[in-house]
Amino acid sequence: MRLPAPAPGWSIDADVVVVGSGVAGLTAALRCEAAGLRTVVVTKARLDAGSTRWAQGGIAAALGEGDTPEQHLDDTLVAGAGLCDEEAVRLLVTEGPDAVRRLISTGARFDTDTDGGIALTREGGHHRRRIAHAGGDATGAEISRALVEAVQARGLRTVEHALVLDLLTDAEGRTAGVTLHVMGEGAHDGVGAVHAPAVVLATGGMGQVFSATTNPPVSTGDGVALALRAGAEVSDLEFVQFHPTVLFLGPDAEGQQPLVSEAVRGEGAHLVDADGVRFMVGQHELAELAPRDIVAKGIMRRMREKGAAHMYLDARHFGAEMWEHRFPTILAACRAHGIDPVTEPIPVAPAAHYASGGVRTDSAGRTTVPGLYACGEVACTGVHGANRLASNSLLEGLVYAERIAADIAAGGTAGTGTAGTAHAGTGAADAPVRGEGGGPVRTAAPVLPETPQLQPLPAPEDRSAVQRIMTEGAGVLRSAGSLRRAAEELAELQAAAAEGRGKRPVPGTETWETANLLLVARVLVEAARRREETRGCHWREDRPDRDDQQWRRHIVVRLGEGRTLAVHTTDGPGFAPVTPPTGAVKK
Numbered sequence: 015m016r017l018p019a020p021a022p023g024w025s026i027d028a029d030v031v032v033v034g035s036g037v038a039g040l041t042a043a044l045r046c047e048a049a050g051l052r053t054v055v056v057t058k059a060r061l062d063a064g065s066t067r068w069a070q071g072g073i074a075a076a077l078g079e080g081d082t083p084e085q086h087l088d089d090t091l092v093a094g095a096g097l098c099d100e101e102a103v104r105l106l107v108t109e110g111p112d113a114v115r116r117l118i119s120t121g122a123r124f125d126t127d128t129d130g131g132i133a134l135t136r137e138g139g140h141h142r143r144r145i146a147h148a149g150g151d152a153t154g155a156e157i158s159r160a161l162v163e164a165v166q167a168r169g170l171r172t173v174e175h176a177l178v179l180d181l182l183t184d185a186e187g188r189t190a191g192v193t194l195h196v197m198g199e200g201a202h203d204g205v206g207a208v209h210a211p212a213v214v215l216a217t218g219g220m221g222q223v224f225s226a227t228t229n230p231p232v233s234t235g236d237g238v239a240l241a242l243r244a245g246a247e248v249s250d251l252e253f254v255q256f257h258p259t260v261l262f263l264g265p266d267a268e269g270q271q272p273l274v275s276e277a278v279r280g281e282g283a284h285l286v287d288a289d290g291v292r293f294m295v296g297q298h299e300l301a302e303l304a305p306r307d308i309v310a311k312g313i314m315r316r317m318r319e320k321g322a323a324h325m326y327l328d329a330r331h332f333g334a335e336m337w338e339h340r341f342p343t344i345l346a347a348c349r350a351h352g353i354d355p356v357t358e359p360i361p362v363a364p365a366a367h368y369a370s371g372g373v374r375t376d377s378a379g380r381t382t383v384p385g386l387y388a389c390g391e392v393a394c395t396g397v398h399g400a401n402r403l404a405s406n407s408l409l410e411g412l413v414y415a416e417r418i419a420a421d422i423a424a425g426g427t428a429g430t431g432t433a434g435t436a437h438a439g440t441g442a443a444d445a446p447v448r449g450e451g452g453g454p455v456r457t458a459a460p461v462l463p464e465t466p467q468l469q470p471l472p473a474p475e476d477r478s479a480v481q482r483i484m485t486e487g488a489g490v491l492r493s494a495g496s497l498r499r500a501a502e503e504l505a506e507l508q509a510a511a512a513e514g515r516g517k518r519p520v521p522g523t524e525t526w527e528t529a530n531l532l533l534v535a536r537v538l539v540e541a542a543r544r545r546e547e548t549r550g551c552h553w554r555e556d557r558p559d560r561d562d563q564q565w566r567r568h569i570v571v572r573l574g575e576g577r578t579l580a581v582h583t584t585d586g587p588g589f590a591p592v593t594p595p596t597g598a599v600k601k
Contacts, residue, residue: 019180033214034057034215038390043165043214068155138304178240222235223366226267226365227365238530259279285312327359327360390410395414472525472529549565
């Protein structure tokens with residue numbers, strides 16, 4: 015399936031095309047370029063405009079005295095609520111510390127303590143101080159700066175302001191590049207193509223599928239939608255993490271909302287209601303530092319009990335000096351909205367933050383489509399399970415990007431066609447060498463189907479309708495009824511687009527993004543309807559209990575014939591190689 019779009023009017027040849035310019039994308043690109051591969055980076059806005067730059071808290075790794083990868087693994091497994099792939103997590107926490115050190119050697123400057131070592135803090139779900147940060151609360155911005163400067167210094171070819179459209183494949187169904195639309199004038203304009211036997215999706219999340227999110231405007235699920243149209247499997251889309259402490263700007267606030275980092279709670283801030291009562295005490299041994307799903311649920315329950323639209327985060331005891339030096343970005347954001355956290359509590363409420371699920375991959379970042387890789391938030395590696403542990407996201411992007419580059423350099427782009435179990439390693443994936451002398455396997459020219467199945471384009475104004483439907487029916491609190499209504503309303507939008515009702519939409523950035531949002535919303539809702547339990551950040555009011563006997567497994571979805579959704583479940587929490595069963599249920 016493809017998006018309706020003009021034929022490419024220009025093309026670039028490369029060995030690897032990386033789509034996205036966050037920590038995952040730029041790390042993969044730098045490692046591929048260092049291996050001698052012709053690498054092109056395609057990004058939707060500027061190189062530094064993705065989700066990475068907005069990350070405040072930091073990057074988690076066992077870097078502190080007395081801390082170990084095993085302890086980091088334990089905290090990650092607990093946060094993941096029984097659905098983490100343990101071997102994938104072990105790979106992350108074992109390779110993580112050295113990956114952070116390599117990031118530092120690339121040029122990232124982290125905050126240091128009085129002895130000159132890396133300063134570490136705590137966040138929710140961590141039993142130790144293992145969060146490295148930069149600029150107080152500007153870790154993502156510093157990592158982005160360092161990687162962008164490295165990319166520019168190495169002279170990597172980049173295409174900015176480019177929305178990726180669809181995957182190109184050869185006659186054997188292997189990856190052969192991508193089509194994209196460049197928004198604006200320059201060396202390339204309009205629809206074009208990058209021809210390459212290896213494509214790395216690092217497109218970030220899908221937070222814009224909800225009305226209020228911490229994600230930037232570019233996070234419209236483009237990578238997941240592309241993968242679905244290409245026939246890849248996606249998993250765990252029902253597990254959307256709602257960050258507990260997002261600055262409350264009013265009940266009708268829409269779009270990107272200011273985040274109040276978990277690190278503020280890590281340094282001792284308290285969650286309180288309007289009466290000043292610390293309501294998380296007694297709900298979990300870590301109180302305000304419980305895993306995010308537990309804190310978000312605690313806030314929502316208290317809001318219901320009090321009939322309130324928000325709760326408060328109280329850090330007045332920090333004093334002006336600590337706020338100005340440790341959390342300058344958050345302080346400025348609060349003051350810009352008329353709130354001074356030095357003298358008053360901060361109004362907060364949960365908002366859509368992070369997609370724990372995504373395109374299914376193995377330990378080398380390979381998807382179920384040969385030659386197509388995914389890393390970072392767009393991917394589902396098995397690391398996060400049902401709920402991501404705080405500050406594991408940057409680390410996952412870093413570690414798996416390095417493994418992808420190692421696999422491509424070793425000739426692994428021939429792929430296996432299945433997503434396999436992650437195996438612990440030391441930086442190189444367990445992939446056979448398929449290219450002569452290493453490097454990517456050359457593919458034949460892309461083959462465009464004569465009569466491709468096209469994904470209908472909804473009207474641009476349907477974007478707000480999708481966001482409203484998802485917020486009302488598939489937000490923090492879900493039920494069979496709310497999800498059924500959401501599914502019916504999304505199906506009506508899909509039918510209206512397919513039948514060409516109303517004003518005919520014109521192919522372009524707005525309609526392509528809306529089509530992507532509608533597709534990922536349908537998959538998310540279907541997975542949430544199927545999972546009849548409460549687990550991690552999936553909270554079913556009508557199914558309040560966790561059911562390990564029936565649901566300690568993953569829901570896997572692919573796009574079937576006629577735009578149907580083919581759904582199956584795995585046999586357990588691991589990611590053993592899986593081919594969708596012949597009798598996959600279609601909806």
